Amino acid sequence: MAIPTNLLIALIQAGILVNLMLVAAAYMVLAERKIAAWIQNRVGPNRVGPWGLFQSFADVFKLYLKEDVVPAAADYRFHALAPVISIGVAITVYAIIPFSPAYVHDGVAYSLAMAPNMDIGILAVLAMTSVGVYGVALAGWSSNNKYSLLGGLRSAAQMISYELSMGLAIIGVVLVSGTLNIVEMIDKQAAYGWNVLYQPIGFILFLITALAETNRAPFDLPEAEPELVGGYHTEYSGMKFGLLYLAEYANMLASSAIMAAMYLGGWDAIPFLDDATVLGLEAGSIPMVLIGHVVFLSKAFLLVFVFIWVRWSLPRFRYDQLMNLGWKILLPISLVNVVVTGLVIFFQQYFSK
Amino acid sequence: MANIKENIESQRLNFWERIYLPEIAKGLGLTLKQMFKPKFTRQYPEERWIPEGSYRGRPVLVQEEDGERCVACGLCSRVCPALAIEVRAGETTAEKERYPEKFEINMLRCIYCGFCEEVCPEEAIVMSKDYELVFGSQEEGILGKDKLLVPVAQLQERLEFLRQWR
Numbered sequence: 103m104a105i106p107t108n109l110l111i112a113l114i115q116a117g118i119l120v121n122l123m124l125v126a127a128a129y130m131v132l133a134e135r136k137i138a139a140w141i142q143n144r145v146g147p148n149r150v151g152p153w154g155l156f157q158s159f160a161d162v163f164k165l166y167l168k169e170d171v172v173p174a175a176a177d178y179r180f181h182a183l184a185p186v187i188s189i190g191v192a193i194t195v196y197a198i199i200p201f202s203p204a205y206v207h208d209g210v211a212y213s214l215a216m217a218p219n220m221d222i223g224i225l226a227v228l229a230m231t232s233v234g235v236y237g238v239a240l241a242g243w244s245s246n247n248k249y250s251l252l253g254g255l256r257s258a259a260q261m262i263s264y265e266l267s268m269g270l271a272i273i274g275v276v277l278v279s280g281t282l283n284i285v286e287m288i289d290k291q292a293a294y295g296w297n298v299l300y301q302p303i304g305f306i307l308f309l310i311t312a313l314a315e316t317n318r319a320p321f322d323l324p325e326a327e328p329e330l331v332g333g334y335h336t337e338y339s340g341m342k343f344g345l346l347y348l349a350e351y352a353n354m355l356a357s358s359a360i361m362a363a364m365y366l367g368g369w370d371a372i373p374f375l376d377d378a379t380v381l382g383l384e385a386g387s388i389p390m391v392l393i394g395h396v397v398f399l400s401k402a403f404l405l406v407f408v409f410i411w412v413r414w415s416l417p418r419f420r421y422d423q424l425m426n427l428g429w430k431i432l433l434p435i436s437l438v439n440v441v442v443t444g445l446v447i448f449f450q451q452y453f454s455k
Numbered sequence: 456m457a458n459i460k461e462n463i464e465s466q467r468l469n470f471w472e473r474i475y476l477p478e479i480a481k482g483l484g485l486t487l488k489q490m491f492k493p494k495f496t497r498q499y500p501e502e503r504w505i506p507e508g509s510y511r512g513r514p515v516l517v518q519e520e521d522g523e524r525c526v527a528c529g530l531c532s533r534v535c536p537a538l539a540i541e542v543r544a545g546e547t548t549a550e551k552e553r554y555p556e557k558f559e560i561n562m563l564r565c566i567y568c569g570f571c572e573e574v575c576p577e578e579a580i581v582m583s584k585d586y587e588l589v590f591g592s593q594e595e596g597i598l599g600k601d602k603l604l605v606p607v608a609q610l611q612e613r614l615e616f617l618r619q620w621r
Binding site for chain 1 (some may be wrong): 476479482483485486487489490491492493494495496498
């Protein structure tokens, strides 16, 4: 039986992506602990390997060896399904993120990303992240623990309220770029300047809602320790807990990458100028692809740093404050942002005719 | 309404403070500054803390060239609030006539109060600087004379500290 080449390429891509993502998530956990330590004038993990570089692997090893406890009254099927949904959705988003310009060989474009040219690109990302709430809500519900349930419900309510503002912030970018396709968005930004210049309010809105979507501080109410023990993952242990934890960091990297692609010009290193001509390289050649990867990932990881930095600087919102902020402040601002952007683009086109 | 403070203009949040973002930026700036300050962590197993003479660590018996100072009067055992010390006296031909045949401190009971040291008429039991006490079993936690006796030279600092107050 011959395996179709396309399928084989897709499998290899998926293997590389999933492994890269998991390793990146492991190192983000370490980065989180290190940065937290530095902010608190501590040193942070430094025992496993040089500068504690293997700490995350030791943690994962520990989680693998731990007993996997399922509460007696829990629905064990859904209890097992919830982390799978969480991590599955988190991984799926990576199929859409374009990490670099495609490598063009004999007129065929190759790229590490699996489906970067998807026409509904950004909508698929939104759809996937909103499925992610099922993982959290299901984890909370199936544990048969009131604190877990509260955590799961909080997460669901929070994600639904902030998704509105996030969607509206994205509409601003879509209006500016005139496309839903992420690769075209980045190409447009490379030519006309980064979207953060045209959508500064949209960028801040997206940053705030992304913090809320990934359940990060100051919006980490679903796992607020003083109130809810551990939140939705109170009743999880062993590698199931590890998967939920990993999914959180994978989501963080995914939303950082989306932000880098939508607002910070993706793999475009020099705004307003064509990178390839400035560097004297051919567009679509291997050096350009490598530079694209480096630029894109450094932007994404810079945003990850911002996520971590914010977490260790700001106190957590109270639940009513969270809802007030979401519905009374962010939603009106994002609506105004969309209307103003639309009007500006309309008049621009009207007068340029 | 007596205990409600006046709402003074300067105490209210101004526009920029109510917008939050500049204040958040200030807070982020503070944490960023903290990241580059020197760290306070002691790298423990490599870098050990050496206590002052006033530190009350594991109680030990003072050992001189001709044996222990202890005359087995049993005061330490009597005063010990945790009942951690057991002494059995024996006779000796030396000038001090008595010595402890058996002297045991149960370190699982000891609360490091230092009463034994305070009550001792011979300065024979003192608190050392030893703070790394780990036992593999409960039996190991009961220290006999072989582990309790420490040469007097190592305890000079504590003895000098005690003499300040006598």
